[in-house]
Amino acid sequence: MMSIRWKPWPKKNACCPGPWKKTGCCYSNTIRDTLPDAPGKTPKVFFWRNKLNYNMSRNRLNDLDSKTYMKFLKSWFPFETGAEASFISFFTKTLDETNHPTRIGYYPDSPVLKRAIETTGRQPVSLPDQSDEQLHYALIDLRGKEPSFFGEGDLDAIFHNLFSRLKHRAYVTLWMNCGTDMAAHRCAWDVARQTTRWFEMKDEKIGCAGMTDNDQPYLGAQGGQLVYAFNFRHTLSAPKAPASLTPPPHYPEHQWDTRLRMPLWFVLKPPPRKEKVKLHPAKYPEVLVERFIKNFSRPDDVVFDPMSGTGSTQIAAVGCHRRGYGLELNETFADIARLRLEQHNVQHVAAAVYTADAGHLEQVKGLPLRFDYVITSPPYWDMLNMKGAETQKSRKEKGLPVNYSDSETDLGNCPDYATFLQRLLRIYHKVIQRLRPGGYMTVIVKNIKKKGVIYPFAWDIVDGLSDVLEPVGINFWLQDDIRLAPYGYGNAWVSNTFHQYILTFHKPGKREV
Numbered sequence: 001m002m003s004i005r006w007k008p009w010p011k012k013n014a015c016c017p018g019p020w021k022k023t024g025c026c027y028s029n030t031i032r033d034t035l036p037d038a039p040g041k042t043p044k045v046f047f048w049r050n051k052l053n054y055n056m057s058r059n060r061l062n063d064l065d066s067k068t069y070m071k072f073l074k075s076w077f078p079f080e081t082g083a084e085a086s087f088i089s090f091f092t093k094t095l096d097e098t099n100h101p102t103r104i105g106y107y108p109d110s111p112v113l114k115r116a117i118e119t120t121g122r123q124p125v126s127l128p129d130q131s132d133e134q135l136h137y138a139l140i141d142l143r144g145k146e147p148s149f150f151g152e153g154d155l156d157a158i159f160h161n162l163f164s165r166l167k168h169r170a171y172v173t174l175w176m177n178c179g180t181d182m183a184a185h186r187c188a189w190d191v192a193r194q195t196t197r198w199f200e201m202k203d204e205k206i207g208c209a210g211m212t213d214n215d216q217p218y219l220g221a222q223g224g225q226l227v228y229a230f231n232f233r234h235t236l237s238a239p240k241a242p243a244s245l246t247p248p249p250h251y252p253e254h255q256w257d258t259r260l261r262m263p264l265w266f267v268l269k270p271p272p273r274k275e276k277v278k279l280h281p282a283k284y285p286e287v288l289v290e291r292f293i294k295n296f297s298r299p300d301d302v303v304f305d306p307m308s309g310t311g312s313t314q315i316a317a318v319g320c321h322r323r324g325y326g327l328e329l330n331e332t333f334a335d336i337a338r339l340r341l342e343q344h345n346v347q348h349v350a351a352a353v354y355t356a357d358a359g360h361l362e363q364v365k366g367l368p369l370r371f372d373y374v375i376t377s378p379p380y381w382d383m384l385n386m387k388g389a390e391t392q393k394s395r396k397e398k399g400l401p402v403n404y405s406d407s408e409t410d411l412g413n414c415p416d417y418a419t420f421l422q423r424l425l426r427i428y429h430k431v432i433q434r435l436r437p438g439g440y441m442t443v444i445v446k447n448i449k450k451k452g453v454i455y456p457f458a459w460d461i462v463d464g465l466s467d468v469l470e471p472v473g474i475n476f477w478l479q480d481d482i483r484l485a486p487y488g489y490g491n492a493w494v495s496n497t498f499h500q501y502i503l504t505f506h507k508p509g510k511r512e513v
């Protein structure tokens with residue numbers, strides 16, 4: 001099997017010996033020196049080479065230089081004029097095998113889309129049309145469509161048409177826009193799920209409308225509108241179900257209470273992690289948690305996290321004068337959490353992290369019987385057990401743990417996604433029993449991408465809790481402090497997922513004063 005080695009950037013002007021000299025260092029220095037990004041600093045990019053002297057200029061997907069290519073891999077981007085052209089240029093080459101312009105399907109028949117395609121030198125094809133000419137990509141702009149549109153048959157006709165004409169392994173992008181209304185997001189997710197009957201979902205990108213860098217220390221740019229860009233690939237040999245879209249169910253329109261409103265998306269550049277907490281592979285920053293704790297609880301309230309890791313929730317809670325409680329299965333992480341609380345010299349307010357399986361929280365002595373606010377982040381299924389991921393390798397080299405534990409009760413060790421989701425939801429339901437009526441719960445989570453398959457973990461959590469909680473809020477934490485890696489370079493769209501869903505739920509009832 002071909003082995004792939006990951007190498008950090010060589011130092012500026014340094015040249016590596018041997019056969020890599022021409023393609024490796026020189027190329028990577030060029031990217032590192034010039035790669036711009038918005039907003040924030042130039043990201044560091046990992047450059048990969050393998051024993052076959054992989055050449056960065058070999059690119060079967062498009063005609064882009066590596067700098068432009070790498071920029072597109074980030075899973076969030078400023079949504080502005082010209083976004084159409086950047087998608088078209090990423091997902092297609094200018095000319096097909098016969099040296100004719102590639103053909104791009106588009107919907108709706110708008111002059112803006114048509115012009116955008118023409119400016120890239122490709123041929124626009126308004127969908128659906130009667131021709132049977134092959135298409136190389138399709139951009140379907142569904143911004144502003146009402147849920148009822150998805151039952152009217154227009155999109156069915158387009159998908160039928162595309163299914164027979166789109167080149168095998170070519171891409172389709174659906175654009176859908178959303179604001180702070182949770183129902184609109186759920187509608188978009190539903191349409192994306194239904195589209196998987198025709199095409200395989202490969203990734204999502206978050207387009208941030210009106211992005212400017214307002215240069216706050218931790219919270220950078222922020223805004224109240226976004227565009228989902230769901231990216232699909234034509235790999236199925238036949239549609240999996242009768243190809244007919246149904247309008248998404250009527251989701252209740254829970255508008256944010258203005259008092260609690262947070263920006264829909266924000267860019268976070270947290271301070272670097274301290275030595276001890278680096279032991280944990282997936283910690284969230286206290287500056288983020290503090291914002292939510294302040295929004296959704298009052299001084300002296302009980303804030304709870306059933307999977308506390310190194311105690312970020314409790315540290316943030318006591319910093320906001322709330323009582324901070326939590327459970328953590330892994331003894332080492334729980335010890336670090338307790339040590340951190342000790343170092344914070346918490347005397348003014350109660351706080352504790354117990355080493356325990358959250359699946360049996362009723363057996364934990366000392367845990368309050370009522371929680372006022374819950375904020376938590378689940379394991380990313382068994383992704384930490386996946387060998388070969390770049391972070392795994394670099395953590396191993398530094399002697400840091402690569403997974404949470406080997407325990408069977410650790411949700412990060414569940415063998416299949418369905419069991420994992422079911423067990424997590426069971427734990428959450430137990431936690432919710434102790435959440436007081438009128439209380440809020442926030443879950444910070446990413447959709448999972450494993451071996452080329454997307455598991456819509458964030459969306460499944462919303463569906464799985466909707467029987468007992470009202471999903472009232474959604475925010476996107478856009479990460480701007482992680483290095484880009486060229487997954488799938490030159491062959492396939494594999495984004496660097498640098499966005500996390502922050503989902504907030506409300507337990508029906510009123511808070512007693």
Ligand SMILES: C[S@@+](CC[C@H](N)C(=O)[O-])C[C@H]1O[C@@H](n2cnc3c(N)ncnc32)[C@H](O)[C@@H]1O
Nearest residue numbers: 283284307308309310312329357358404410411
């Ligand atoms: C994403 S991490 C949480 C990180 C934490 N928010 C922080 O900032 O440090 C998920 C945690 O869940 C823990 N965990 C997994 N299964 C558990 C279970 N059954 N009960 C309690 N904790 C569990 C893991 O050990 C891991 O530390």
